Amino acid sequence: MIGSIVTREELLARWAFAETRSSRFGPRMRRAMSHALQERLARVTTFGDVAQSDWQDLIRAVTATRKEPSALFDLGPGADRFVCGKWTATELLNCMTLPVLGSTSFFRLLALPPFRTKDRSIHPNDLRHAASEIPFDQHFTVVEPVIAIPSGERPMLIDGYLRSILWLRNPVGHLPVWLPELPAQVTSLATGLPAL
Numbered sequence: 642m643i644g645s646i647v648t649r650e651e652l653l654a655r656w657a658f659a660e661t662r663s664s665r666f667g668p669r670m671r672r673a674m675s676h677a678l679q680e681r682l683a684r685v686t687t688f689g690d691v692a693q694s695d696w697q698d699l700i701r702a703v704t705a706t707r708k709e710p711s712a713l714f715d716l717g718p719g720a721d722r723f724v725c726g727k728w729t730a731t732e733l734l735n736c737m738t739l740p741v742l743g744s745t746s747f748f749r750l751l752a753l754p755p756f757r758t759k760d761r762s763i764h765p766n767d768l769r770h771a772a773s774e775i776p777f778d779q780h781f782t783v784v785e786p787v788i789a790i791p792s793g794e795r796p797m798l799i800d801g802y803l804r805s806i807l808w809l810r811n812p813v814g815h816l817p818v819w820l821p822e823l824p825a826q827v828t829s830l831a832t833g834l835p836a837l
Contacts, residue, residue, distance in 0.1 A: 642786060642817055645725045652723045652788065652819055654696035656800050657703035658688045659785050663803070665766045666706070673702040688785060722822040725786050727815030733805055736789060737797040747798060747805070772806040783808050786817035796820065 647655070660666045661674075661682055671679055678698050685691055691699070728736075734748035742750055756764040763770050787801025798805065801818075808816050 642725050643727050643815075646822060647723050647725075647819070649721050649723070650696060650700070653700045653703065654691070655688050655785060655819075656788060657699035658682070658691055659800065660703055660707070661699075665768075665771060665803075669706040670702050673705040674698065678702075720821040720823055723788075723819045724822045726818050726820050728818050729815060730809060730812040733798075733809065733816055735795060737792050737795050738802075739797065739799060742802075746795075751806070768802045768806065771803055775807065777810055778807075779811050781807050781811065783817055786819050788819045790821060791823065 657670070661670045663670075674682075675698065678695060681695060682691070734746065734751075736747050738745055738747055738750050743753070745753075751769065755770055756767045758764050783801075783804050785801070785804070787798060787805055789796040789798050791797075805816065
């Protein structure tokens with residue numbers, strides 16, 4: 642997968658497919674999809690098994706349920722292709738989080754208290770809480786790369802928070818990450834991040 646290049650359309654479809662598998666976002670995604678699409682997706686295990694004819698329906702579903710896709714992928718000219726790179730644990734920990742998660746570094750997010758609901762219970766969509774409910778698996782492998790885009794001096798992780806946390810438990814090898822194929826001065830922001 643490292644070095645593979647995909648179009649913006651495929652990347653959005655990949656993001657949408659990952660959302661359908663999410664315990665946090667899957668129910669919303671399924672409500673936004675036709676019954677026929679849900680049945681087709683139930684028969685596949687990886688995005689590689691998804692028919693290209695279903696990509697637009699997946700994108701419509703994720704766009705209907707999440708506000709981020711349109712805004713986050715509006716990267717201007719030249720951001721129509723994404724390349725699969727690889728991050729070290731340090732690069733992941735130093736990337737920025739989405740505004741909804743505080744626009745802070747990933748390592749700081751991990752150290753912050755859990756998000757709470759109005760009645761002060763832990764928010765059910767808190768990714769750290771979701772990770773705590775998943776038993777440790779030393780053989781865990783990230784199958785679908787996470788997604789990041791340029792954001793100031795550091796890249797911002799926009800998809801794959803739970804996968805990233807599970808990978809950090811035993812960060813063997815590299816974390817696969819989709820990054821826009823932009824001019825060198827922009828893509829260089831995704832490497833050489835400050836050490837912790």
